[in-house]
Amino acid sequence: MSTTTQFFPLVDVTGEAYExxxxxxxxxxxxxAAGAALYRAQLGHRGLDDATIxxxxxxxxxQIEAFDPLCLDEMRGIADGSGVSLENVVTINCRTEMLYGFSRMKEEAMRHDATxxxxxxxxxxxxxxxxTGRLMHAHNWDWREECVDSCIVLRIRNAKGPDILAFTEAGALARHGLNSHGVSLTGNAMSCHKDFQGGPGAxxxxxxxxxxxxxxxxHAMRTVWSARRYCxxxxxxxxxxxxxxxxxxxxAAPDEVYWMLPQDDVLVHANHWLSSVALAKLHDPGLAARPDSLYRQHRVExxxxxxxxxxxxxxxxxxxxxDDFGYPDGVLRSPKPADFSSISATVATTLMDAANGVMWVARKPYESREFQEYAL
Known part of the structure; x- marks a missing residue:
């Protein structure tokens, strides 16, 4: 693939977890290193000193080892390979839990975007x-603008399971992607009043x-239902x-999972609860900070x-x-100030044809709609 900075680098890995x-x-x-610095700075903006981080x-x-010791082995390998500390790699992988998952930060989380x-x-x-006659899976990831220079596409050759093609932050084990069995995944932030109230989860x-x-x-669905979730x-x-x-x-709330199936063979999800059961049972403290979720959902549908x-x-x-209706708060988010001196933007748009093992990713899509192809 092209090595120009307008695309995310492709990283090939194989072997056991540490390798x-x-x-x-x-x-x-x-x-x-850039990803670690970003999240250490975000924690610092919230009043945490280096020792606390x-x-x-x-x-x-x-918690990582209890979930899967191999994940911890892989993180140790990333730390050794990159020359950053294991604590920094953990910070990249567990930023959600570290930023909002501790009692002293709960009130702060609720005052801000809670996501x-x-x-x-x-x-x-x-x-x-x-x-195309095949399933089409797509996603906009809106997050810190700095991540346009700290993300990668990770291609994993796995002797003990399906091969994986994942878009992720460098140093992180996965974000969204597909595998060689045709399984694909995207994830969206949600919030409810039960978040961070129980013990640690995955x-x-x-x-x-x-x-x-x-x-x-x-198999994937059973994994969600069986996981202990923190948020x-x-x-x-x-x-x-x-x-x-x-x-x-x-x-997925911390204690229950609510499901939605496609309507007319199309499924769209933004950042608010859609299940009628969930809406009757849960309070969403994050919707006030991201009300654009409502019209993003409607406009894509x-x-x-x-x-x-x-x-x-x-x-x-x-x-x-x-779609940039509501600029800069559209389906496509143009850079705008966010919480704690950061800039929010659509870091990447990802299109996936999992049946063919192909992914197309556009970096900074608010500037360029050029997609780079990655394949298993």
Missing amino acids: RGLQHGRAVPERV ERLARSMLP EDGDCTGLVVLPKRSA PVVLLRRRLLESTNLA SSNMILAQSSATDGCCVSLE SAMRSVVSRGIGWSDIRSALA
């Missing part, structure tokens, strides 16, 4: 409505990595074949309905995810 991490860290040490990172180690994944929009079109990044290791859609998130899961496909949106009769193509999906 994969070592290759990852050695390939992009400057990006790992180190202590919080070390406190995550037992650590930004204002994302996800979309799936099933084969019956797709102009870090969101690690849960997403496990979902991308799933052999099929049912809310939405996960759009799909599985594709050459001629068929299925998807589901799982709105409307865009898909307007073309569904002729078959939805990738150009239709690209157009819907580039």
